[in-house]
Amino acid sequence: MGAVPVEVKISTEYITLGQFLKHIDRIQTGGEAKFFLSSHDVEVNGEIVRQRGKKLFPGDRIKIAADIYIVR
Numbered sequence: 001m002g003a004v005p006v007e008v009k010i011s012t013e014y015i016t017l018g019q020f021l022k023h024i025d026r027i028q029t030g031g032e033a034k035f036f037l038s039s040h041d042v043e044v045n046g047e048i049v050r051q052r053g054k055k056l057f058p059g060d061r062i063k064i065a066a067d068i069y070i071v072r
Helices: 017-023 030-039
Strands: 006-008 042-044 061-064 067-071
Parallel strands (some): 006 067
Antiparallel strands (some): 042 061
């Protein structure tokens, strides 16, 4: 049985991956995003992503380790 996805609500059209990581408290500052992404596998809709500027839209599914998030 997999992890239960956590819904992350945004109030804009999209959020960048770097902003998202800060929003879910994985990093403290935007500057930490590059290091975080180089040392952790972050999947967006099943594909590993390393770009902190990757745009995330409602419906996108993000997986970090065993944690799953869905942008709403």
